[in-house]
Amino acid sequence: MDWGTNLWDQNDVIDKHTQAGLDLLERYIKFVKERTEIEQNYAKQLRNMTKRYSKRGSKEEQECKFSNHASFQEILNELGDYAGQRELIAENMTANISDKLTKYLQDLKQERKTHLSDVKKAQQNLESSFKHLESIKKRFAKEWAEADKATQQADKLESDNNNSKIDVDKAKNHALARMRTAEECRNSYAAELQKYNKEQNHFYYTEIPQIFNKLQDMDERRIRQLAEGYCQFSHIEKNVLPIISKCLEGIAAAGTKIDEKKDSKLLIEQYKSGFERPADVEFEDYSQGVKPSNSESGLNPLKGRKHKIFKKHKITHAEKHMVLFMFSMI
């Protein structure tokens, strides 16, 4: 089923149809570019957010020893990778769809223009040949009418005995000459007609069908490229899905491995002073000669820190271990 044979008289239809095809290709390119922008914007927003939440000072570094803090940081890292995959989608859509099809569209536009211009040229050639044939036909008609008239005049002169033989012969010769010219015109017309019909045949059976088939081939190539572009639109995203899945698994893993008991224990390890709880306050027996204490001495940590029940131990890690060691010696 080819356009050349079946749509030989549908130049306008083919013109419009191939234009609509290129319009669709152009529309699809625009669509993919918009999708790419949306994807880039999405990735950028995700990336900025993860950066903002990852921003950490010494305080956050300290907290990140706790699993529930550390896992949040891991989630941010995974989401950063996730954003990277969305960026990859955008990049690959640009490279493998938009850029490729844009180049292809330019070529097709040029090719279509050439084919349609070839149709126009062939039309003009045939029209011009037809006009030429018409003029030659008209000349034959005119010459034949003249020759016919000259023959009638010669016949009329001959039938009138008042005319001299010389005059009659002259008229006859004139009519003969005109008839010869008319015959030449007739032959020329016949030759030109044969030539024109050959040309017309070539136009309708070879030239136009060939160009229309080229346009059909071009349109089918366009469709195949477009179909490939449609498939790419899916494949590019499908290709990153395994990595996106891994990011999501990483996030779930970060959530799963959180150990609240370990976090509680870590706080103890970091801040346990190792001090014993205050002993009983001793009886100060003034009746046995004890002088009233100034309340600043004594074992009781409450003493002297009237409004502080809990000590603020500003001891180093090394000191803490020394204290713990000393206790273990008792």
Added chain:
Amino acid sequence: MDWGTNLWDQNDVIDKHTQAGLDLLERYIKFVKERTEIEQNYAKQLRNMTKRYSKRGSKEEQECKFSNHASFQEILNELGDYAGQRELIAENMTANISDKLTKYLQDLKQERKTHLSDVKKAQQNLESSFKHLESIKKRFAKEWAEADKATQQADKLESDNNNSKIDVDKAKNHALARMRTAEECRNSYAAELQKYNKEQNHFYYTEIPQIFNKLQDMDERRIRQLAEGYCQFSHIEKNVLPIISKCLEGIAAAGTKIDEKKDSKLLIEQYKSGFERPADVEFEDYSQGVKPSNSESGLNPLKGRKHKIFKKHKITHAEKHMVLFMFSMI
């Protein structure tokens, strides 16, 4: 490993640590809300884009009979569904993470406030008891000193023989009375000390450890909820991945099923006129008495349409079939 036993003297640390825990929870809620907004925005952009490209008039309806046009529409539909899944992610993150954790955070804030206020109350009670003990101790010391002084004065009066026995007895009685008072104060101090030590013991070994353990339990509940929120962040998206995969498969299928040969054939079916190509132009033999034609009649479609090689067939579908039928009869 419990905070009550190991961090009994680390009230500030527990205060700060539980606050940092709630801060992290709050930060995570904010993070999820931002992600939700990004996701909603992404879905909205995709949806708007698909709507814009789906907008079709009668012209597009007509074109959609061609597989390469129809498949683009299918891709738009699939991408619309895809956007719906992204919206679902946003909705589920709001319902299953942000909203839940926000409610939970309020409860935890209240709970922590209560525990810390209980610590403060216990501290204040113990401090007030200690002050009371101090004042009783001071009174004992003062009374004892007075009694001691009175005894010394009585001894001094007695050793001086110039003093009357009445005066000496009076001083001795006075000293005895003071000593009795001092003894009472001593007993009262001893009782108060015992009471205080019992209270102090309760404070350090029961009251504070219990509250600190409640704070630990609270912090561990917070961590478990947060960990669940982390996992949800992954699961909510993982749950829609199969449908997203289906959308992508739908897009690929739309691309794959495009048939360029069928599209070419469809154009023929829609626009084939069924007319035969023009026959040869006939010889008009004026020498055989043919009158010059006015070029408007004849079988040749070129005639009378001097500048139109291709007919613009304005025929209906029915007419087309009738013509085709007539041709088939020949």
